[in-house]
Amino acid sequence: MNFTRSAKAQWKGSGKDGKGTMSTESTVLQNAQYSFNTRFEDGKGTNPEELIGAAHAGCFSMQLSFLLGEAGFTPTTLDVDAKVEFKDGEIVKVTLDLKGDVPNIKADEFNKIAQKAKEVCPVSKLLNAEIVLNASLL
Numbered sequence: 164m165n166f167t168r169s170a171k172a173q174w175k176g177s178g179k180d181g182k183g184t185m186s187t188e189s190t191v192l193q194n195a196q197y198s199f200n201t202r203f204e205d206g207k208g209t210n211p212e213e214l215i216g217a218a219h220a221g222c223f224s225m226q227l228s229f230l231l232g233e234a235g236f237t238p239t240t241l242d243v244d245a246k247v248e249f250k251d252g253e254i255v256k257v258t259l260d261l262k263g264d265v266p267n268i269k270a271d272e273f274n275k276i277a278q279k280a281k282e283v284c285p286v287s288k289l290l291n292a293e294i295v296l297n298a299s300l301l
Contacts, residue, residue, distance in 0.1 A: 172197075185209065212254065216245035219257055219286045227280035231265060234276055239264040240301070254292050261298040274298050 170192070174183035184194040192209070200206025220243040231238055241263050248256040261277055277298040281287055287294050 185214070212247040212249050215254065215286075215290075216247040216257070219247075219284070219290070220245040220259065222286040223259055223261075223280055223284045226284040227261075227263075227277055230276050230280050230283075231268075234272070236265050236268050239266065241265075248292075254290070256293040256295065257290060258295040258297065261296065262301055263298065264301040268300070270300055273300055 168188055170185060170187045172183055172185045175181055179199045182196060182198045184196055186193050186195070196208040197210050198206055198208060201208035202210035202212070223245075224241045224243045227241055228238055241261065244260040246258040246260070247254055248258070250256075259281065263273060263277070265273060277296060281294060281296045
């Protein structure tokens with residue numbers, strides 16, 4: 164399977180006082196605002212790290228679902244919280260907190276499959292950062 168997805172951003176003004184918007188091809192994000200305040204403080208809007216976290220959580224949970232299916236399990240729910248750590252000008256770590264409800268699976272097998280999903284998830288492969296996985300069954 165081969166495809167290309169696109170998103171765009173527009174920035175106006177200086178780094179600290181300027182403002183920008185981000186949009187996705189699907190229009191799920193349509194001129195979502197971002198700025199210094201939304202990235203480094205608590206302003207209203209989004210930021211690149213938040214979007215990377217959402218992308219990583221979504222990609223990982225779908226990858227895990229596929230791998231569980233290959234092993235004969237169907238998850239009821241996979242909840243993933245991705246925390247993206249920004250330090251000294253770079254993304255240094257992503258922590259994936261996973262809580263899964265998967266009938267008939269033992270914790271050790273769940274953890275083994277979750278680790279594999281973390282390693283083969285396309286977003287995990289893309290990131291040049293430490294990726295920590297904390298997995299637990301409900």
